[in-house]
Amino acid sequence: MTGVLMKDIKKSYGMTEVIHGIDLEIKTGEFVVFVGPSGCGKSTLLRMIAGLETITGGDMYIGEERVNDIPPSQRGIAMVFQSYALYPHMSVYDNMAFGMKIAKAPKAEIEKRVQEAAEILQLTPYLDRLPKALSGGQRQRVAIGRAIVRDPKVFLFDEPLSNLDAALRVATRIEIAKLKESMPDSTMIYVTHDQVEAMTLADRIVVLSAGHIEQVGAPIELYEKPANLFVAQFIGSPAMNIQPAKIDKAGEKTTIRLGKTRADLPIPSPANMAGQEVRLGVRPEDLTIASNGGGLFDGRVNIVESLGEVTNVYLDVENVPDPVIVKLPGVQRFGRGETVSLAAEPAKLHLFNEAGRSLLYL
Numbered sequence: 001m002t003g004v005l006m007k008d009i010k011k012s013y014g015m016t017e018v019i020h021g022i023d024l025e026i027k028t029g030e031f032v033v034f035v036g037p038s039g040c041g042k043s044t045l046l047r048m049i050a051g052l053e054t055i056t057g058g059d060m061y062i063g064e065e066r067v068n069d070i071p072p073s074q075r076g077i078a079m080v081f082q083s084y085a086l087y088p089h090m091s092v093y094d095n096m097a098f099g100m101k102i103a104k105a106p107k108a109e110i111e112k113r114v115q116e117a118a119e120i121l122q123l124t125p126y127l128d129r130l131p132k133a134l135s136g137g138q139r140q141r142v143a144i145g146r147a148i149v150r151d152p153k154v155f156l157f158d159e160p161l162s163n164l165d166a167a168l169r170v171a172t173r174i175e176i177a178k179l180k181e182s183m184p185d186s187t188m189i190y191v192t193h194d195q196v197e198a199m200t201l202a203d204r205i206v207v208l209s210a211g212h213i214e215q216v217g218a219p220i221e222l223y224e225k226p227a228n229l230f231v232a233q234f235i236g237s238p239a240m241n242i243q244p245a246k247i248d249k250a251g252e253k254t255t256i257r258l259g260k261t262r263a264d265l266p267i268p269s270p271a272n273m274a275g276q277e278v279r280l281g282v283r284p285e286d287l288t289i290a291s292n293g294g295g296l297f298d299g300r301v302n303i304v305e306s307l308g309e310v311t312n313v314y315l316d317v318e319n320v321p322d323p324v325i326v327k328l329p330g331v332q333r334f335g336r337g338e339t340v341s342l343a344a345e346p347a348k349l350h351l352f353n354e355a356g357r358s359l360l361y362l
């Protein structure tokens with residue numbers, strides 16, 4: 001039973017600090033996903049857990065042990081990389097058995113573990129094949145199998161699906177979800193920039209930006225209650241629409257003014273916020289077309305993207321610099337330049353103060 005604990009973890013390359021003091025507790029058996037824009041430090045953080053990067057400040061624990069100065073091979077972790085890094089001249093079986101052979105494990109034990117891992121990953125029919133005779137997805141499953149066979153305390157995944165095409169990504173993602181179910185006591189930490197992977201696999205998501213944590217929470221919690229504008233616009237696709245509004249009345253409920261419209265939101269706000277400028281957030285999928293013209297605000301249709309299952313409509317709205325996006329189900333037809341009125345349930349609206357913090361977390 002092993003979790004990971006980070007206390008004020010920092011990383012500098014020369015004079016440049018890229019990780020600025022991360023505090024995070026990952027519990028035994030948790031599946032935690034690190035997400036964030038390119039360069040935010042996801043891989044660096046993962047590699048510090050693995051021992052592939054030195055830690056320049058703070059304490060890193062795997063289980064009870066402080067591992068800052070413990071070499072990777074003694075940390076009890078197994079890492080699965082984007083490039084599968086299989087030995088091309090060895091069969092699937094030998095690739096999976098390699099670590100145990102090197103560790104001089106008994107032959108029967110190796111056989112048992114490889115067979116079990118192959119079973120979990122549906123690789124049993126391929127054990128005699130060479131990697132070149134496998135698809136990309138199967139190769140990545142062998143790389144995962146090699147990690148399972150080592151029976152690590154913690155699994156680390158660094159964008160394991162990003163070399164696969166769309167269909168294989170989905171299939172392998174489902175394999176990883178099954179793997180998690182079949183190994184409920186294993187702690188798994190997974191880096192990705194793919195939102196679907198993060199949302200579907202994670203028990204908790206850690207959103208990083210520029211070397212610090214923006215928010216940690218269950219996927220739906222981050223989606224429904226983002227702590228700040230960064231998380232609000234990072235989670236969800238297309239991104240949440242943001243537009244300026246003003247607080248008319250603060251209190252247990254908040255009344256906002258948006259152009260000529262007023263709306264009562266079931267969001268509490270401190271009394272001293274009355275009269276203040278705020279940012280109103282609304283997800284594209286939470287907007288609807290108000291047939292009677294009595295919506296929250298009006299927009300002029302600019303671009304229509306028909307994807308079959310959904311239609312994304314980009315509208316120009318007065319006082320809003322970026323286009324407002326509406327995501328409607330199915331196929332919808334609009335004429336360019338048409339004016340439509342947009343509505344949303346007050347419970348689906350988000351409010352952020354001038355500093356970008358959600359009023360829910362003030």
Ligand SMILES: Nc1ncnc2c1ncn2[C@@H]1O[C@H](COP(=O)(O)OP(=O)(O)OP(=O)(O)O)[C@@H](O)[C@H]1O
Nearest residue numbers: 013016018036037038039040041042043044045193
């Ligand atoms: N060896 C290095 N020397 C100097 N700076 C580095 C080094 N490796 C990474 N960095 C910097 O550290 C920061 C974090 O990089 P990291 O690779 O962890 O980001 P990431 O979130 O994983 O990005 P991506 O999604 O693009 O892989 C970046 O600003 C990067 O330029």
